[in-house]
Amino acid sequence: MSRHDHAYRSLFGHPSMVADLLRGIVRQDWIAGLDLSTLERVNGEHVAGLRQRRSSDMVWRAKQYERPSHLYVLLEFQSRSDAHMALRILTYLSLLYEDIKRQGKLLPRGRLPAAVPIVIYNGLPRWRSARQVAELIEPVSGLQEHVPTLRYLLLDQGALLARGDLPAGNLATLLFRLEHARSEDELRQALQGLIGRLHGPAFEDLQRTFVAWLRDVLLPARAPGVSISAITTLHEPEAMIVEEKIDWSLRWKQQGLQEGRQQGLREGRREGHQEGRREGESLLLRRQLVRRFGALPKQVDRRLTQAGSEELQAWAMNVLDARTLEEVFRGASHVQ
Incomplete structure (x- = not known):
């Protein structure tokens, strides 16, 4: 378990955090039917048929006002996008239900209690992975009704904060804001x-x-x-x-540089250049500069063509907060 996951398990091991998450962040109609004062932690570890221990990050449950049963909430914490998260969630939910059946906690007429899986993601790039397990399965005409349809609830912190409508004093909101603070003032x-x-x-x-x-x-x-x-x-x-004097924006600069490298490598491979990485980085930086400052002087275009990978990476870091074209090349010779 990563240090991030362990820390999130500790933070969301408090019922106040979970209650604020449901009330202020999820904000769906079914939450009104829950008595959040009855929230209790449930063992999230289950044993599969081959005795392989599997664990969801956290499971909570709360009593429902108008039903003699609990509703279960599975929490998964992610710092990176997982292409097969929907499959993992399906597995965790199935094992949870098997565990409930094994313990004899079925509802009248053998029914299983309702459960909602929630993925909390704190990464910078927006979450792109499939949220519906059916999206991972090759479609075959005539078999649609036999395909699993489980869909997890995604809480992409950056996307939620960008929307700008989270309750200010909510504990989960404050956690998300700390995770994504871009400056000392925001922190x-x-x-x-x-x-x-x-x-x-x-x-x-x-x-x-x-x-x-x-x-x-x-x-x-x-x-x-x-x-x-x-x-x-x-x-x-x-x-x-x-x-x-910590540069609180460093995380975004590093992320931008990493994405630039990845796109540069893709550009380089597509164009078949032996120096694909350097030329891809040069191409990406040129596009960023044009979008930010308009048409580039010939001197700048020539400098980008001749620059080495280390110089390009340094300039890519600078472009994120430079106010002028000259500031991008600070530390290099003067640019007109």
């Missing part, structure tokens, strides 16, 4: 919101969990090479970030 606002939301002795345990996540997961990932002091309260990260 500071999210931290202040979290401090206000977790005020009081009832939230002491969750406060400690957030502090551990900030210290052990979020800050080390955003500030590689920076010595993270022994943070013990939610008030300390802000002072540390200012003192260490």
Whole structure:
């Protein structure tokens, strides 16, 4: 289990986090029928027929107001897109139902309780994988009714934040905002919101969990090479970030560079150049510059053609926050 997944299991091991996630982020009609004060954690580990242990990240359940039964919520935490997530979810749900049957917890007339699988994704690129298991299966005419139709509920943090309608004081919203903070100001606002939301002795345990996540997961990932002091309260990260002069936008710069490399490699392979990687990076950077600053001077075009891979990568980092064409090439000779 990755450090990210372990930390998310700790954060969403608190019923307040799960309740806020359902009320403020999911916001679907079926949630009104749940008594969220009855939320309880369920063992998410199941044993398959060949005694191979399989585990969904987390399972919760809550009583329903108008039914004598619980509704189950499966939570999966992802930092990368998984092309076969729909198949994994189908497996987890099937094993959960087998476990419920084995324990004799079936409803009257042998029915299984309702369950909803939720995938929480914190990566920067938008989630592109199939959300319906039927999309993974080769279609055959006449067999449509025999194809599984399970669809999981996706919570793509970046897409939800971009939509701009998440409740401000919601615990899950604040977690998402911390994950995707692009600047010190955004981080500071999210931290202040979290401090206000977790005020009081009832939230002491969750406060400690957030502090551990900030210290052990979020800050080390955003500030590689920076010595993270022994943070013990939610008030300390802000002072540390200012003192260490952490570039909070580095994650986006690295992601942009990585995507540029990948696209450059694809461009290079398609064009059949021996120096496909370098030429692909040059082509991508040229397109970015034209889109940002308009037609390029001949000197710039010539520089891009002659530049090595390291120079191109450095300029690709600069273009993300440069205000002028000259600033893209800072550290190089003057560009007119």
